[in-house]
Amino acid sequence: MHFVFSPPAEAAAGLLDLPWREPLAEWADDRLVEIRRRGLSRHVVRFVSEGGRVYALKELADRLARREHRLLRRLRELGLPAVEAVGVVVDRPGDVDAILVTRFLDHSSSYRSLFTAPRAEPADRLLDALVELLARLHLAGFMWGDCSLSNVLFRFDAGAFAAYLVDAETAELHPSLSEGQRRYDVDLARERIAGELFDLAAAGTLPPDVDPVGVADDTVRRYDALWDELTREEVLRPGELRYRVADRVRRINDLGFDVDEVELLDAASSGTGEGVRLRVRTRVAEPGHHRRTLHARTGLAAEENQARRLLNDIASYRGWLERGTGRPVPEVVAAGRWLEEVYEPVVRAIPAGLRGRLDEVEIFHQVLEHRWFLSERSGRDVGTTAAARDYYRTVLPAVPAELTESVPPPDD
Amino acid sequence: MAAITMSNIVKKYGDGFPAVNDVSLDVQDGEFMILVGPSGCGKSTLLRMIVGLEDITSGEMRIGDKVVNTVAPRQRNLSMVFQNYALYPHLTVFENIAFPLRLAKTPDEEVRRRVTETAGLLELTEHLERKPANLSGGQRQRVAMGRAIVRQADAFLFDEPLSNLDAKLRGQMRTEIARLQRRLGVTTVYVTHDQTEAMTLGDRVAVLRKGVLQQVGSPRELYEQPVNLFVAGFIGSPSMNFLPASVEGTQLVTPLGRLDLRDPAKAAAAAGREVVLVGIRPEAFEDASLVGADKRATGQTVRARVDVTEWLGNEQFAYVPYEAPADLAAQLRELSRELDGDQLRTQAVVALDAASLIAAGDEAELWVDTGRLHIFDPATGENLTRDEERVAELGRHAERVRLSQRGARQDAPG
Numbered sequence: 110m111h112f113v114f115s116p117p118a119e120a121a122a123g124l125l126d127l128p129w130r131e132p133l134a135e136w137a138d139d140r141l142v143e144i145r146r147r148g149l150s151r152h153v154v155r156f157v158s159e160g161g162r163v164y165a166l167k168e169l170a171d172r173l174a175r176r177e178h179r180l181l182r183r184l185r186e187l188g189l190p191a192v193e194a195v196g197v198v199v200d201r202p203g204d205v206d207a208i209l210v211t212r213f214l215d216h217s218s219s220y221r222s223l224f225t226a227p228r229a230e231p232a233d234r235l236l237d238a239l240v241e242l243l244a245r246l247h248l249a250g251f252m253w254g255d256c257s258l259s260n261v262l263f264r265f266d267a268g269a270f271a272a273y274l275v276d277a278e279t280a281e282l283h284p285s286l287s288e289g290q291r292r293y294d295v296d297l298a299r300e301r302i303a304g305e306l307f308d309l310a311a312a313g314t315l316p317p318d319v320d321p322v323g324v325a326d327d328t329v330r331r332y333d334a335l336w337d338e339l340t341r342e343e344v345l346r347p348g349e350l351r352y353r354v355a356d357r358v359r360r361i362n363d364l365g366f367d368v369d370e371v372e373l374l375d376a377a378s379s380g381t382g383e384g385v386r387l388r389v390r391t392r393v394a395e396p397g398h399h400r401r402t403l404h405a406r407t408g409l410a411a412e413e414n415q416a417r418r419l420l421n422d423i424a425s426y427r428g429w430l431e432r433g434t435g436r437p438v439p440e441v442v443a444a445g446r447w448l449e450e451v452y453e454p455v456v457r458a459i460p461a462g463l464r465g466r467l468d469e470v471e472i473f474h475q476v477l478e479h480r481w482f483l484s485e486r487s488g489r490d491v492g493t494t495a496a497a498r499d500y501y502r503t504v505l506p507a508v509p510a511e512l513t514e515s516v517p518p519p520d521d
Numbered sequence: 522m523a524a525i526t527m528s529n530i531v532k533k534y535g536d537g538f539p540a541v542n543d544v545s546l547d548v549q550d551g552e553f554m555i556l557v558g559p560s561g562c563g564k565s566t567l568l569r570m571i572v573g574l575e576d577i578t579s580g581e582m583r584i585g586d587k588v589v590n591t592v593a594p595r596q597r598n599l600s601m602v603f604q605n606y607a608l609y610p611h612l613t614v615f616e617n618i619a620f621p622l623r624l625a626k627t628p629d630e631e632v633r634r635r636v637t638e639t640a641g642l643l644e645l646t647e648h649l650e651r652k653p654a655n656l657s658g659g660q661r662q663r664v665a666m667g668r669a670i671v672r673q674a675d676a677f678l679f680d681e682p683l684s685n686l687d688a689k690l691r692g693q694m695r696t697e698i699a700r701l702q703r704r705l706g707v708t709t710v711y712v713t714h715d716q717t718e719a720m721t722l723g724d725r726v727a728v729l730r731k732g733v734l735q736q737v738g739s740p741r742e743l744y745e746q747p748v749n750l751f752v753a754g755f756i757g758s759p760s761m762n763f764l765p766a767s768v769e770g771t772q773l774v775t776p777l778g779r780l781d782l783r784d785p786a787k788a789a790a791a792a793g794r795e796v797v798l799v800g801i802r803p804e805a806f807e808d809a810s811l812v813g814a815d816k817r818a819t820g821q822t823v824r825a826r827v828d829v830t831e832w833l834g835n836e837q838f839a840y841v842p843y844e845a846p847a848d849l850a851a852q853l854r855e856l857s858r859e860l861d862g863d864q865l866r867t868q869a870v871v872a873l874d875a876a877s878l879i880a881a882g883d884e885a886e887l888w889v890d891t892g893r894l895h896i897f898d899p900a901t902g903e904n905l906t907r908d909e910e911r912v913a914e915l916g917r918h919a920e921r922v923r924l925s926q927r928g929a930r931q932d933a934p935g
Contacts (some may be wrong), residue, residue, distance in 0.1 A: 170685050219588040252574075257607070284535060289573040301607060303624050308609035311616065322624060 114196035114210075115182065121195050123159045124210065129198055132205055133168040144213065156213060160437040163213035164195060171199045173278060174207035179279040181211065187249050190242060191274040192262070214273055220258035224309055224319070232324055233331075238263060238272035240332045241365065244339060246274070248391055252290045254279030257301030264480065295332055299325045339366060339391045344384045354387060367392035406444035407452070411470045418474050423447045455497045463505045476500050522708055523585035523675040525571060526549045530580035532566050532732075540566045542732040543580070546607050548676075551706040551927065553699075555723035557713055558755070559860060563732040564712045564850070568680055571710060573597055584675060600674035602682060606665035608653040615640070615649040618667040630831070639671045642704060659693050660681065666701065683718065695722065703926045716756060716769040720744075724923050728752050730859075739914070739919035746912050750902035753800050753895065762869040762895070763856075764799045765849040768792070771894075773799055776843035777869065778823035780891055789907035790896050796851070797905070800895040803870045808877035809886040827885050829867065837875050842868040849899060893897045 110129060114121040128136050142163060144156045153168040166294045169177075174197050181194035192211045199207040223235060243256055253260075253274070260276040283290070306321030313436075322367075339361060345353045350373075358368050369392040373385050399416035403409055411419060427443035455476055456469045467475070480496030491499075525548040532541040541563040548554040548831040556564040569575040570582060571617040573594035582589050591596050608617050615636055616623075622632045640646045643663045653661055669677060679698070683691045699722050702709050713719055719726050720740040727737040728751075736748045740756075747753035755763045766780075771788040773780045780799070791797055809822045829840040845853065845867045853867060871887060879885045894907045 173685065259607075287574065287576045289576065289594050293572070293574055296595045300621070300624060304607065304609055304620055307620060307623065308611045311609070311611035322626065325624070439726070 110198065110202060111200045112196060112198050113178070115194065121210070124157065124164065124195075127157065129208070130202055130205075133166060133208060161439070165211045165213050167209045168206045169209065169278070171207040174199060174209045177209055177277050177280075180280050180282065183282060184246075184274065184277065185249070186440050189245055189249060189251075189274070190271060191277065201333075211275075214262045214264070214275075217262035217264050217273065219262060220305065221309065221314070223263060224306075224315060232319060233327075234270055235263060235272075236324070236328050236331055238270035239298075240328060240335055242272040242274060243294070244334060244335050245366075246280075247286055247294070247336070248339070250283045250285050252281045252283065252286055252294050253277075254281060254294065254297070255301070256298035257296055259301075261485060275327045291336075295329055298332075299329050302328055335364065338364065340389070342386060342388050345387050346395070347385045350385060357387065357389060361389065361391060406441060407448050409448075409452075409470060413482050415470045418477065419452075419470065422451070422477060426451060451493060455493060458497055458501065460501055460505075463501065466505060472505070475504070522550055522706070524548060524552075524583075525676060526581075526583040526709060527567075527571075528581040528583075530567065530570060530582065531578045532563070532570060532575060533578045534806045537650065539578075539732050541570070544729075544732075544734045545580075546727055546734060546737060547768055548708060548710060551708055552923070553702050553709045553711065553722060553724045555711050555713060555719045556615070556729060557719040557726055558715060558729035558735075559837055560714060561731070564714075564729050565680060566732075568678060568710060568712045571676075572599060572601060572678055581729075599678055600669040600672055600676070601678050602666060602669045603678070604931040606668065608664060610652060610654055613650050613652060614645060614656070614664055617653060617664050618645075618671055621668060621672050624897065635673075636667075639667045642670065642701065642727040643667050655930050658690055659697075662690070662694055662853055663697065666697075670701075670705065674686065674707070676710065677702070679709070679711040681713055682711075683713075684715075706927055712791040716758065720756070726756075726920065728755060729886070729921050737846065739915055741919070742912055742915045744906050745915065746904075747800075748894070748904055748907060750800070750856060750897050750904075751859070753897070753904065754856055757802060757870075759803050759870040760857075760860070761800045761802050762871075764801065764869065765796050765845045765899070766799045768794050768797060773797070775799055775823075776845065777825045777841065777887075777889075780821055780823070780889065780894070784892060786908070787894070787896060787906050794898075796849070796899055798899050800897055801869075801889060802893065803872040803895045805890040806869075806871040806873070807888045807890075808873045808879055809888040811874050811877060812888045817888060819892060820888050822886050823884055824884055826867075827871075827883050828877065828880055830873075830881050832875065835875055837873050837877060839871045839873055839879060840868050841871055841887075852899065910917075 112125065127138060127140070132492065133155055136155065138157070140157045140159055142156045142158045144163070144165075145265050150167075155166050157164045157166060167174075178197040180195045181191055184191035185193060192214055195210040195212050197207060201207065220235065224232070232408065239256075239258070239261055240423070242261065243253065246253055255276060255278065260274065261272045262275050263270045263272055286294075303321045303325035306315060306319065306324055309315040310319075310321060343353075343357075354371060354373075358371065361368055368389055370390040372388040374388065399420055400411060403411055403416040403420055406423070407419075409416075409419070423440075423444050426447045427438055427440065430438045430443055430446065452473060453474055459469070459472060466472075476497045479500040480491060480493055483491045483496055483499060525544045527544055527548075530541055530544045531539055533539050544563075544567060546554075556567060558564050566575060570577050571584075573589070573592065578592050584597055584599070588713060606831045609620070612620070618639060619632050619636045622635065627635075636649075637646070640649055643666060645660065645663055648656065648660065653664060656664065665854075683694055686694060695718060698711075703720075711718075711722060723740060724744055725737055726740055728735045728743065730751050736743060736752045738746075743752055743756045747756065747761075750763065754763070764775040764777065766775040768774075768791045771782045771791075773782060773791065780790060809817070812820075825841045825843075828842050831838045850867050873879060895907075897903065898905055
């Protein structure tokens with residue numbers, strides 16, 4: 110038997126003593142919890158509560174489990190909203206299928222509860238969230254192959270919804286999608302959404318004014334409109350160029366997407382007559398994911414890579430705290446203690462004369478680098494305090510005072 | 522229903538590598554066509570071009586009399602069967618099948634007629650009012666098939682549909698798919714890497730290698746009259762044995778002994794060559810002591826030392842190692858690797874009657890049915906002894922079988 114868990118795996122370690130040798134359907138463990146089911150699954154799916162978190166366990170063939178694990182991780186790397194793959198258990202004895210472990214999305218709702226009368230949420234906001242997710246996947250070259258309401262979880266997001274992909278079993282990643290692949294995916298979504306709403310109607314929980322086929326067709330219209338706005342090429346006259354480009358970029362930003370690249374081609378050379386041809390490449394991922402996470406946890410403002418680094422340090426500090434106390438420590442508690450006990454002492458210790466050479470977050474990041482360097486050299490962990498002291502004595506004074514000045518004036 | 526006609530189809534990806542290279546293939550109206558080959562041979566890419574998921578780099582794809590190169594997948598009116606099917610727990614089996622028609626706003630009367638008809642074909646009539654949770658695994662698969670049938674698509678497409686099922690359900694579904702396809706007579710293209718599925722399901726089988734179509738023909742034609750080493754090695758399990766041989770007049774000198782080429786066509790094929798590869802299927806061998814005098818005269822006996830035997834009750838296999846010149850041995854290993862095979866050593870696999878008492882270590886006398894051997898050009902892999910008359914005869918036979926099955930379907934009640 111083989112466990113593959115993605116770091117940080119502190120919480121997942123608590124899952125190791127589950128009865129992995131038994132078929133999932135036969136498990137009897139007091140950590141199993143009932144989550145209202147998302148419909149008729151092709152596989153056995155069960156939920157486990159461990160260390161204050163809920164995990165979804167799905168039993169499926171080794172090859173499929175490994176593949177879905179890889180795809181879900183890839184989605185997360187690209188900053189696409191998907192459930193987090195925690196790990197996969199393969200080569201289970203007795204020819205039993207593998208188990209894919211994902212973290213259940215906290216504070217999320219399924220379409221069944223959101224559509225259910227009498228407190229039904231307006232369908233259009235759910236559809237917008239679903240369509241946005243599908244467009245993000247398509248921009249990234251993902252063909253979902255199974256887009257449906259039941260394969261999505263929704264989170265409330267200040268008056269709107271954010272949709273998260275839950276099931277990537279049939280997904281495929283390509284360098285980019287063909288028109289046929291996108292169409293196929295959208296047509297399938299239309300069918301699946303209608304089917305799921307017919308099912309709610311049969312269960313008697315769909316508000317009577319909701320027409321399943323109407324909602325399904327509406328989803329396709331919304332997707333097409335969004336895709337068109339995100340990727341449409343248009344011909345601009347030279348006089349209106351600046352205004353129109355800015356306008357287009359702003360509209361795309363308003364939809365929650367970033368623009369990766371604006372390309373202007375001579376329209377005459379592309380055979381479409383006068384003017385300039387505007388082609389925009391829309392960025393796939395939600396921008397600034399780590400920045401926002403760090404800010405939410407600590408109030409620190411940082412650039413994206415700095416934020417990723419600091420979040421890693423918080424994660425390892427949390428692991429250290431948990432080992433010390435022998436109990437799970439919530440993320441928000443760990444972040445607060447890290448700020449007070451790790452980050453702020455380092456920043457307070459910056460010698461007055463050297464303050465301002467680099468921004469504080471960058472200095473902290475460099476201290477972490479320096480700690481790694483010193484520890485590597487001496488063969489043991491030197492600790493952050495000692496690393497900071499040495500860094501302030503030997504490295505920071507060598508950073509030119511003008512390094513972080515604004516752009517030097519042109520030399521004319 | 523419609524024919525699917527592929528002319529000079531090419532698929533190149535960004536790196537310029539042709540995943541499918543100049544494939545021309547006619548799937549006739551109502552025919553069951555299998556696309557088979559080892560992984561990376563282009564079979565799935567070809568299917569995805571039929572469906573409309575992959576752009577066609579060059580060439581022409583027709584469904585019926587319509588060129589569909591740039592037609593959206595849904596407009597092609599094809600049905601991908603079992604692809605991520607979902608059954609809805611609160612809908613009855615009737616509504617689970619009817620659902621594509623509801624989506625198309627088909628009138629109730631027609632929905633009732635088509636669903637009833639489909640359920641009859643699938644033996645689901647008595648389950649129509651039940652919920653899917655109360656069905657067995659096989660019945661659920663049939664409901665999913667019902668949903669594909671009720672659409673009245675022009676063709677069914679399957680992409681390794683059984684690869685994720687357990688062995689028992691896989692066997693059941695294979696039989697079910699074959700039976701239904703014969704009854705419905707719907708044009709079907711089916712991708713698999715499993716040659717048992719290929720041989721048992723298809724009217725014809727198209728073998729692909731590295732994006733190039735090698736041969737298309739009935740399972741029997743591929744087995745008896747392969748065009749080259751690749752097809753000969755891919756079709757049949759255990760694989761055909763390939764023995765290096767030097768040619769001396771009308772004799773082949775093989776590591777197992779000398780074989781006379783009494784068939785003038787085979788002798789002519791070998792004439793003027795120094796070295797050839799001789800292809801002999803395991804079942805073309807027999808324990809010579811069990812072969813009657815009449816039959817013995819139609820072939821030839823050789824003596825060889827048997828390394829291992831496997832007795833399976835209804836048959837038995839013997840393994841006979843042999844020496845091959847280094848260059849040919851390397852070529853045979855390469856072929857075995859490409860076929861995803863596991864025969865890394867140069868050894869012949871010999872099928873013997875289960876009554877044979879040949880044992881491991883024996884210097885055994887083996888009879889070879891020399892009329893069934895093939896001779897291959899070691900440089901090009903080409904089969905030099907393909908019998909075109911026999912090919913034509915097998916083609917007529919396959920067509921007769923297909924038409925009689927189709928006739929039986931039309932005569933069948935319901």
